Amino acid sequence: MELRNGLFQQQSLKLSMTQELSQAIALLQYTSQELAAYLEERAAENPLVSLDSSPEGSFAVEIKRKNRLKAPREKDAMYWLEQIGDQSISLSEYLRWQLSLYSLNHLEKKVMNSLILNLDQNGYLRASLEDIAEITGCESELVEKCLCELQMLEPAGIGARNLQECLLLQSKRMQYVFCHTETILRDHFLLFAEKKWKELARKLDISLKDIQDVQDFVLTLNPRPGASFQQEKSSYVVPDVKVEYLDGVLQVRLPENHANQWDLNQSYFDALKSYRDQSVDKFLHEKWQEFQWISKSLQQRKETILKVTKQIVKKQERCFLKGLGELKPMTMREVAEELGIHESTVSRTVREKYVQAPFGTVELRAFFTSNLQSVSSDDISAVTAKKELHLLVESEDKTKPLSDQDISVILKMEKGIILSRRTVAKYREQLGIPSSSKRKRYN
Template sequence: MQSRQSIQLRQQQQLALTPQLQQSIRFLQLSAQELELEVAQALTDNPLLELEGQYDTDTSSAEEGPLSQDDGGAQQDNNTYLDEAEHYGAQPSMGERSQDDDYAPREAGSVETLRDHLLGQLNVTRATDRDKVLVTLLVDELDENGLLPVSIDDVVGYINGHLGVPEPQDTPGADQAPQAAVENDDEDEDPHLVSREEMLAALRLLQSFDPPGVGGQSVAECLQIQLRQTQSIYPIDVFDCAMQMVGEHLDMLAAGNFTRLRNQLGVSQTILQAAHKWVLSLNPKPGRAWAQSVADYVRPEVIVRKVEEQWHARLNPAVFPRLRVNPEYEQWLQSNKADESTSALQVQLQQAHGLMKSVAQRFETVLRVAEFIVRHQQAFFEQGPQAMQPLVLRDIADALEMHESTVSRATRNKYAQTPWGVFELKYFLGTSLGGAGLAPASSGTAVRAMIRQLISAESTQKPLSDNKIAQLLAEKGVDVARRTVAKYREAEGIDAASVRKAKARLKRA
């Protein structure tokens, strides 16, 4: 049998998670304060990037001028901060700093964060650059407890959406994914696609880092990760009992019903006690050790005002940095493109324009989401929380043709100033609770407000039980179960009826 060699020319595209894309994804997730720190650091690192020395408008005109116009005027005011080629918004608070003040935020934030701790471990691994990028994206998704609140499919869809690749219609199951990854090695495979298998591998790498349990997608998975990492210390039967205990009976364990738990697990009292002691030594919130105190104030990025009987959202110019490239440097670089000695400055010029574009895209996305929320929640701004309408991420994503993960980032840690107070944008989201009969559905936020109102008006000698609250809500056309009432009551930090009655008795004594 003869072998034959041949030369083939194949054209293909490679996945490119460019620094610009990574920056855009990360900027959208940052709060206004965090973005300000990022911009301040960029101004320090890049000599071509600078802030405008003068403001487009003074404080009074920026706050009152557009609000006295109609909606078209407000929209035009928003566009002035998003569409200019060289100047992106206004940031009086940053513009008023001295040169020395620009270094203060980094000194104040010198304490190691969970992100710093994890990325430090990532940098000493042998992971490829591609895998490091994927792990970094997962690290940016972790909450303050070190858990991953989003699904792998959402992360994959979000990345592929930014790359311009449509999401696959059928996502293979976790048990079928590895086999599919081996067999699907034909020429038709889209090289742009970030596969679910790649992201799962990145997640497993993240979950191997310190602190134990980091990257778990739930408290149960977080505890199971820690059990696997210490299973060599305990007998196999205790390990199996502990894994089943946290994986299937975590609620029963929290309730302290050990008789029923032992019957469900079918183990001896000795094994159950050993497994229970082991579980108690675990940390369900591995990231809390790196949690830092947060200031009691926030800076709203959106201002909601009424213009001609309609409520509208506009950007707060005080949080939008006015950035530009130094025109003299840029002109000089344009005329010396062929000079190799300017290559480093050419890179910084590209980075400066990329940062300005990422900042503008971030605020444009936040504004689009805020405008949709305000249009949908007109009743809230007129009547208050009890008039909140049902609204979920999917509704916004479908209307704005965005991915749900994009909407989630645009509502997390982004605040709106309203006549009723300053609220996080995700406060305006709530699931639909079916109305009784022909009554319209209510949102969870509205139901919680109704529960607070009913309890505040109750008799201290005879507090309302959860069943009674459910009946009173049903009379108002809101059909909710007793368990739903209990969940919302606990979320509001309100004690059960028996505890409220006992506290009232103690006050009268």
């Protein structure tokens, strides 16, 4: 073979990721909040942009501002409604308030403060007594005494070092406790938790019904006594698309948001254009090009969201009218093929986006579910299968709970739904349903 150097021409086709295409893909998968933040950032850097911050358009941003301005507004009587039921006291403040009613000396206050500082968000003590003694420079006996006093405060179970101690502390405060409760929790907690009840019944010479009663009582206790003091802010969901039932027809539309307020600042554009300066012309060209790119990407984003949502509504019309209980099997691949777009485009379109349907606001991804085998020719969705599985477990005889294999057989014979034993186990775990051995109750 002859090898030689030279210049040659060759034609080839390839897909290149342009800046405009990359930007369009990024904007498509943005949520409403992410899009609002992005557009505000671009508007701050581009003087040609006019971004009208109307109350409706800036809803997501105003939520964040409200959280930042909450402290001054708490004193305003106009916002009294927002303060109803607001848990404004922390766990540490609540404990210190209770301790203020006790007569503690300087060292006891020092140890108590160290103990409180070492409580986690669930109210458990995460430092050893030796560590507390070393930190405070106090005797171990004093630290242990202070811990006992701390554990006598509210809420019950506070200051426990593990789940076993937490449950014991709570059970000791109850006026009526089932027989053997303290013995089981103190001396046989592992057997009890692992539900090795037959072995436990032989050791204590009691019936399985007695252990069942203890379990029913323990389930009324709080394994995380400090969790109720965690001040979590309410999360707000801003719908990206609305589906309304008007004049007997399901109609799809996009709500007002920042994308609708993105416009050209015509007066500033005309003012810059009148200058006869090379640097100004270059600046104007760059900012105008950026404005055009984002405007085109926003328009494409709107069209794609509307197109995908309309197809979802078309295939899930009964679901939108009746609720998610009427969900039919539908995959992203099916929607993509019917619209003539790539499956990844559908995935980006529905990513973390919510639809305001007639029955409530849900994530767009909720309308996609796999197709399961059935005895008949009718399609069965995974949601329907889980619903039937849940109803079956709810109606079972708890003294003889159904195994995963039993559920598989009954669903096939009575409902025509074909699920393997492993699939039943997977769906059961997703629904938070324990295994048959843990569902069993004793008379």
